[in-house]
Amino acid sequence: MLSWQDDNLGTMKRVALWLVSEVGEGNRFTKGQLREAFPGVSQVDRRMRDLRDFGWRIDTNREDAELDSHEQRFVKPGIPVWEPGRATRKSGTTAIGAGRRREVLHKDGYKCRSCGITPGEIYAGTHEAAQLDIARREVVKPDGTTATELVTECKRCRVGGRSLAANLDEVLRDAAGLNPIERKVLSDWVAADQRQFSRLEQIWSDYRSLPEDSRAAVRMELGLD
The missing domain is CATH 1.10.10 (Arc Repressor Mutant, subunit A)
Incomplete structure (x- = not known):
């Protein structure tokens, strides 16, 4: 070597x-x-x-x-970049400049597209503040081809999603199969770029983030323990 x-x-x-x-x-x-x-x-x-x-x-x-x-x-380690011809970036993997980064952040609403957290927001149950980054995501198109696109993710989601690929064709087919009521609900979420959770859904989300002793207290309140 x-x-x-x-x-x-x-x-x-x-x-x-x-x-x-x-x-x-x-x-x-x-x-x-x-x-x-x-x-x-x-x-x-x-x-x-x-x-x-x-x-x-x-x-x-x-x-x-x-x-x-x-x-x-x-x-x-990854690709042995010291070998001849191995240190050349593939198409779509060039460095992301500051201008392009700002553009992606703006289009994505300055929030992680995986979990919805915003920069500086504290992860539930921790003292860790979220930091946003730009990730490359493989997207499967309706014609079967695959493209690399940029998406805003927090550092935590980016690490967990490195091997994931998005499937646009599947999302389009699922959306096309919705009934009129479901389609209207989804359209409202997409237009607002956020989902409005019901009070029960919010309580469920808060419950899941509690430590076990606190979760036990909730179960007791509901008569489950």
């Missing part, structure tokens, strides 16, 4: 080799260790993040609760 200390390689390739040979799969490291390994190399943090576009999984404390804020974990 090539050496991560070879200055003739690009920074991203060197970082990939450093993770494999020095950190090791499944192990933690800090930004300080990364910068110490590459003194004087500008944007080394960004070059490491670029590896995610090639299937490399590098978690922070947002994805791994066991990590401190200054730590990251090298979960698993």
